[in-house]
Amino acid sequence: MDIDVKNLHPLEVRLLRHVDLAEQITAERIIGELDYNVGQCNQAFSWLSAKGYLVETSRETRVMYELTEFGREQQQKGTPAQRIFTFIKAEGPQALPDLASALQLEKSEIGSAFGQLSKAGFAKMNADNKAQALSEELSGEFILTAELLERGLGGELVEASMSEAEKAAMAKIAKKRGSANSPFKVIEREFITFALTEEGKCAKEAILKAHITGEELGLVTSEILSTGSWKQASFRPYGLNAPTSRLIPGRHNPYGNYLQWVKDKLCSLGFEEFDGPLVENEFWNGDALFMPQFHSARDIHDVYYVKDPVHCKEIEEPWLSQVAKTHENGWNTGSRGWRYSFDHEFTRRQVLRSQGTVLSAHQLPKAKVPGKYFGVARCFRYDQVDATHGADFYQTEGIVLGEDVNLKTLLGLLKMFAEEIAGAEEVKYVPGYFPFTEPSIEVHIKHPVLGWFELGGSGIFRPEVTKALGIDVPVLAWGLGIDRMALMHLGLNDLRELFTPNIESVRMRRGN
Numbered sequence: 001m002d003i004d005v006k007n008l009h010p011l012e013v014r015l016l017r018h019v020d021l022a023e024q025i026t027a028e029r030i031i032g033e034l035d036y037n038v039g040q041c042n043q044a045f046s047w048l049s050a051k052g053y054l055v056e057t058s059r060e061t062r063v064m065y066e067l068t069e070f071g072r073e074q075q076q077k078g079t080p081a082q083r084i085f086t087f088i089k090a091e092g093p094q095a096l097p098d099l100a101s102a103l104q105l106e107k108s109e110i111g112s113a114f115g116q117l118s119k120a121g122f123a124k125m126n127a128d129n130k131a132q133a134l135s136e137e138l139s140g141e142f143i144l145t146a147e148l149l150e151r152g153l154g155g156e157l158v159e160a161s162m163s164e165a166e167k168a169a170m171a172k173i174a175k176k177r178g179s180a181n182s183p184f185k186v187i188e189r190e191f192i193t194f195a196l197t198e199e200g201k202c203a204k205e206a207i208l209k210a211h212i213t214g215e216e217l218g219l220v221t222s223e224i225l226s227t228g229s230w231k232q233a234s235f236r237p238y239g240l241n242a243p244t245s246r247l248i249p250g251r252h253n254p255y256g257n258y259l260q261w262v263k264d265k266l267c268s269l270g271f272e273e274f275d276g277p278l279v280e281n282e283f284w285n286g287d288a289l290f291m292p293q294f295h296s297a298r299d300i301h302d303v304y305y306v307k308d309p310v311h312c313k314e315i316e317e318p319w320l321s322q323v324a325k326t327h328e329n330g331w332n333t334g335s336r337g338w339r340y341s342f343d344h345e346f347t348r349r350q351v352l353r354s355q356g357t358v359l360s361a362h363q364l365p366k367a368k369v370p371g372k373y374f375g376v377a378r379c380f381r382y383d384q385v386d387a388t389h390g391a392d393f394y395q396t397e398g399i400v401l402g403e404d405v406n407l408k409t410l411l412g413l414l415k416m417f418a419e420e421i422a423g424a425e426e427v428k429y430v431p432g433y434f435p436f437t438e439p440s441i442e443v444h445i446k447h448p449v450l451g452w453f454e455l456g457g458s459g460i461f462r463p464e465v466t467k468a469l470g471i472d473v474p475v476l477a478w479g480l481g482i483d484r485m486a487l488m489h490l491g492l493n494d495l496r497e498l499f500t501p502n503i504e505s506v507r508m509r510r511g512n
């Protein structure tokens, strides 16, 4: 079997070298014989078990006794019974209160210790009501207790390896967990026995063959360099195949990065960024874009209305009057208008913006000519959520104003969005319809998994839009689903992945 033992930790190596092939291995032995502490021993066991070199062969819970502080004190001074016996042996019979003050023990302690001595026949109360020793020396239980206390100094006592007499003596003096005046605390500990597996045996042989001792140095220190001791030392090899610990530095969300990249790109092309509120009104979101107020896309199924307050205060003039007249009869835009009576209450209804074009409408009255503007706008439309639809979505919106801009300029921009920003290889530009542009062009791209889908719309704003808002030059306009572009660019197959809270999948995603 080919086993790579170079990456074993010295704690594992020393353990493997130490144990015989057929041996049962216990923590006690490893701690005692290899001078490991409990933590090191547990680590060696768990690492070797994880590698399949060790198997657990049995597990038992053992009762153990641990000397308490009180026990240590008694061990040093002697137990009350011992001390009373030694004292009355040396000084002759004593009254109990005198014993208490001479030995600095509580009366109750004297009482119970004398009781034990007299019951066992080592002392008695004489005619003068004084405690008197009855034998030459203590034996039995009293000696056992002293011995147990002494052995307790050296470490925990395992019940299973105690004699019946010791167990009986221990039962009298030890209390379960923590009693302040008990010399021993009773604890229970799990003992696991391990044995080498076949792989473990191979590993042991491989270690011996490779002369790995576990004493190799893992660290070059200034000390071993300055003393020159490195010359004699043997070193642990680098485990070039050892897995490194995973570093998870903070990083930006890939979609956030993408949005920033798009913004930077547009700014570097001379676009100015615009932005606006999420809550808009029908006027800017639709009316100013020459969408008739009775247009079906504006009914309650598509747009989210604001419940409170339902209406905004007032719409800025002269835009309100100019737009209203344009709807009614074309005003002086050269159009006949939609020929209905403009609803001044409807126009003030508050909505969540449903298209980024609302930003373009706001921009027109204050735009520079020539000028280029863009924005990334979160928009809201009621929709059934699926791989390519959300209830809210981001659009990258933009306008270019100027005497000499035309359809060719627009197509050039759309090509840049589809090919450079979305990264699509197959693109289709098809005629479309929007109430605010003429002509209108839709952009479609082909996604490797989802197939063809629409990126968004574009066109040249109609004079009904531009003139009513104070602009008299051609204005190119577009609104493209930037979520969909990101889907393509980031190599994802579902819009919902852009917004996933699953941190693992976000970490794995390639950034921009």
Ligand SMILES: N[C@@H](Cc1ccccc1)C(=O)O
Pocket: 354, 355, 356, 357, 434, 437, 440, 456, 457, 458, 459, 477, 478, 479, 480
């Ligand atoms: N606002 C349109 C897209 C569009 C923008 C600008 C001009 C033409 C079309 C939409 O959301 O679908």
